[in-house]
Amino acid sequence: MNITPGPLLGKIETPTDLRKLSKEQLHEVSEELRQFIIDVVSVHGGHFAASLGVIELTVALHYVFNTPYDQLVWDVGHQAYGHKILTGRRDVFHTNRKYKGLSGFPKRDESPYDTFGVGHSSTSISAALGMAIASKYKGEADRQHIAVIGDGAMTAGMAFEALNHAGVANANVLIILNDNCMSIDPNVGALKEYLTDITTSPTYNKLRDDVWHMLGKLPIGKRFTRDMASKLEASLKGVVSSSSNLFEALKLRYFGPIDGHNIIKLVDTLQDLKDIPGPKLLHIVTTKGKGYALAEKDQTTWHAPGLFDKITGEIFKKVVETPQPPKYQDVFGHTLIELAELNKTIMGITPAMPSGSSLKFMMEQMPDRAFDVGICEQHAVTLSAGLATQGMRVFCNIYSSFFQRAYDQALHDVAIQKLPVVFCLDRAGVVGEDGPTHHGAYDIAYMRCVPNVIISAPMNEEEMRNLMYTAQLPTMQQPFVIRYPRGQGVMPEWRQPFKEIKIGTGRKIRSGKDIAILSLGHPGNFVTEACKELLADGLQPAHYDMRFVKPLDEALLHEIFSEFDKVITVEDAAITGGFGSAILEFMAQHGYKASVRILGIPDRIIEHGKPEDLHRECGYDATGIAKVAREMLKDKITVTA
Numbered sequence: 001m002n003i004t005p006g007p008l009l010g011k012i013e014t015p016t017d018l019r020k021l022s023k024e025q026l027h028e029v030s031e032e033l034r035q036f037i038i039d040v041v042s043v044h045g046g047h048f049a050a051s052l053g054v055i056e057l058t059v060a061l062h063y064v065f066n067t068p069y070d071q072l073v074w075d076v077g078h079q080a081y082g083h084k085i086l087t088g089r090r091d092v093f094h095t096n097r098k099y100k101g102l103s104g105f106p107k108r109d110e111s112p113y114d115t116f117g118v119g120h121s122s123t124s125i126s127a128a129l130g131m132a133i134a135s136k137y138k139g140e141a142d143r144q145h146i147a148v149i150g151d152g153a154m155t156a157g158m159a160f161e162a163l164n165h166a167g168v169a170n171a172n173v174l175i176i177l178n179d180n181c182m183s184i185d186p187n188v189g190a191l192k193e194y195l196t197d198i199t200t201s202p203t204y205n206k207l208r209d210d211v212w213h214m215l216g217k218l219p220i221g222k223r224f225t226r227d228m229a230s231k232l233e234a235s236l237k238g239v240v241s242s243s244s245n246l247f248e249a250l251k252l253r254y255f256g257p258i259d260g261h262n263i264i265k266l267v268d269t270l271q272d273l274k275d276i277p278g279p280k281l282l283h284i285v286t287t288k289g290k291g292y293a294l295a296e297k298d299q300t301t302w303h304a305p306g307l308f309d310k311i312t313g314e315i316f317k318k319v320v321e322t323p324q325p326p327k328y329q330d331v332f333g334h335t336l337i338e339l340a341e342l343n344k345t346i347m348g349i350t351p352a353m354p355s356g357s358s359l360k361f362m363m364e365q366m367p368d369r370a371f372d373v374g375i376c377e378q379h380a381v382t383l384s385a386g387l388a389t390q391g392m393r394v395f396c397n398i399y400s401s402f403f404q405r406a407y408d409q410a411l412h413d414v415a416i417q418k419l420p421v422v423f424c425l426d427r428a429g430v431v432g433e434d435g436p437t438h439h440g441a442y443d444i445a446y447m448r449c450v451p452n453v454i455i456s457a458p459m460n461e462e463e464m465r466n467l468m469y470t471a472q473l474p475t476m477q478q479p480f481v482i483r484y485p486r487g488q489g490v491m492p493e494w495r496q497p498f499k500e501i502k503i504g505t506g507r508k509i510r511s512g513k514d515i516a517i518l519s520l521g522h523p524g525n526f527v528t529e530a531c532k533e534l535l536a537d538g539l540q541p542a543h544y545d546m547r548f549v550k551p552l553d554e555a556l557l558h559e560i561f562s563e564f565d566k567v568i569t570v571e572d573a574a575i576t577g578g579f580g581s582a583i584l585e586f587m588a589q590h591g592y593k594a595s596v597r598i599l600g601i602p603d604r605i606i607e608h609g610k611p612e613d614l615h616r617e618c619g620y621d622a623t624g625i626a627k628v629a630r631e632m633l634k635d636k637i638t639v640t641a
């Protein structure tokens with residue numbers, strides 16, 4: 001569908017065109033940009049509410065600063081759609097997040113305006129500070145470095161590590177704190193409350209408004225001179241003294257809070273801040289989903305709603321007649337409640353993904369036993385470890401790719417102490433449209449080398465429930481990983497009674513004599529499909545769902561390698577160091593010789609696209625598996641005319 005931008009936006013190829021407009025025209029540009037994003041995202045999908053909330057900021061930043069010479073870093077990057085559209089990508093924006101299309105996040109390969117690749121949160125201040133220190137070293141005194149970070153992203157330890165450095169680095173960095181009181185779900189924690197206090201304090205706001213009013217009376221050009229800036233700071237410090245303003249206490253000059261939807265005020269403020277060297281923080285207050293009423297009202301649903309009718313606001317769901325299998329995340333969410341009812345020691349932790357992980361069900365039903373701790377994966381893991389020392393059985397649910405943040409905590413705080421924390425790693429494998437920053441490719445490789453850890457992956461909902469059940473049994477006294485993918489499983493009838501699964505045991509799904517296909521987790525379902533193709537070719541594949549990558553089912557493997565000299569392994573994880581590698585290690589240790597092909601995520605960056613496109617590209621969809629089996633069995637295939 002051809003989506004036409006408004007008349008002003010249609011003339012903006014790059015920010016240079018934007019800068020030719022008058023300040024008064026920026027409101028119109030903002031509205032056209034907002035409408036264009038609504039038009040495109042409603043029919044092509046993607047993140048939504050966050051970009052709508054920073055439209056005015058985006059326009060103001062590119063209007064005031066000399067991008068890309070001035071370096072603009074977006075945190076997470078899910079809010080950078082306006083930035084993409086204004087920086088040369090308007091006409092290809094409909095390819096956003098599609099296979100071979102634009103990335104859903106800023107990406108250095110894509111544009112010189114994308115100064116830093118993002119996707120995981122809370123990196124922007126460190127990155128912008130690094131750029132600022134480099135500019136200082138190179139003598140580029142005129143260069144500006146801006147980090148735009150949300151209130152959710154600001155909760156992460158990494159953001160505070162960067163603030164701690166920025167305050168004393170004497171480098172030219174402007175941090176814009178985009179405060180909309182939301183993460184994906186409502187933001188949490190004491191920092192959120194602090195930001196609310198500072199935004200709503202009547203004394204503070206009165207004084208601030210008085211000062212702005214006074215500045216507004218100065219002739220343009222004289223406004224907010226350095227002198228005035230110091231006076232403004234001094235007066236504000238009277239109310240929010242450096243000991244009570246968190247950012248001032250960290251030696252950053254603090255400005256705001258200001259209305260982040262007032263484009264004129266934003267432009268004036270940014271223009272003024274340009275002249276103030278050193279580390280500074282501008283606090284802006286915005287509404288996530290601004291300008292689309294339904295998104296403003298239900299910001300979590302509209303974070304990334306999928307396709308929708310932009311007029312009625314109806315979010316399209318696939319029309320299906322037969323009962324559908326649930327999403328794995330929902331199996332987790334509902335099963336955890338069932339288990340928690342049986343076992344009073346169970347608790348649930350999520351770092352900022354209550355909706356995405358479905359821990360929200362337990363948070364609603366058992367608020368003293370399930371917590372969102374903010375975008376704080378490291379804390380989530382060590383908190384779980386602390387709880388485990390006191391006899392709690394914690395299900396710490398983290399997306400596989402975000403778990404990377406907490407590796408040392410998993411190793412140092414959980415594994416070395418052999419604490420029985422259950423890590424439910426959601427979004428394991430290729431996740432699809434979020435792309436390389438979010439693919440859960442590496443968890444097997446980086447956890448397999450850690451002693452004391454059990455690593456498992458269910459092939460379906462029933463196994464998922466039984467693994468969760470097994471993981472919380474009192475006999476289980478060590479860390480337990482359960483990895484599972486984004487999206488639906490395969491069993492519409494999934495609420496079966498719990499059964500313990502013996503640790504380190506796989507199961508034979510079908511017998512055969514030509515080749516053994518060993519799968520781990522959900523891709524076992526691709527193998528089932530591949531086997532159908534092979535049977536149609538007259539071949540006899542055997543299929544084993546191994547379930548555990550650590551410990552391996554050695555008895556079953558001895559049986560397999562005694563019987564087969566051709567083996568394929570299949571996993572939705574990095575081949576290097578993964579499940580297939582574990583099988584090769586087993587063979588080497590026991591002196592087995594066989595021809596083995598390992599299918600999984602190859603050793604290169606896999607871009608974004610629909611999961612099925614990516615599985616095909618990696619070669620472990622049903623067709624890819626069958627193709628490899630046929631290659632290995634070519635002597636056995638009888639060609640018929």
Ligand SMILES: Cc1ncc(C[n+]2csc(CCOP(=O)(O)OP(=O)(O)O)c2C)c(N)n1
Pocket residue numbers: 050053076078079119120121149150151152153154180182183184288351352353375402405
């Ligand atoms: C390390 C990490 N954990 C979790 C996420 C998932 N995530 C993406 S956006 C987001 C909310 C960010 O909130 P905020 O920074 O306030 O931005 P907003 O969406 O409100 O604009 C979360 C939790 C992530 N991208 N990175």
Ligand SMILES: CC(=O)[C@@H](O)[C@H](O)COP(=O)(O)O
Pocket residue numbers: 076078119184304356427431434486
């Ligand atoms: C930007 C970000 O990190 C999240 O919004 C992520 O896209 C959520 O992924 P899911 O849709 O898999 O929950």
Ligand SMILES: [Mg+2]
Pocket residue numbers: 150151152153178179180181182183187
């Ligand atoms: Mg926010």
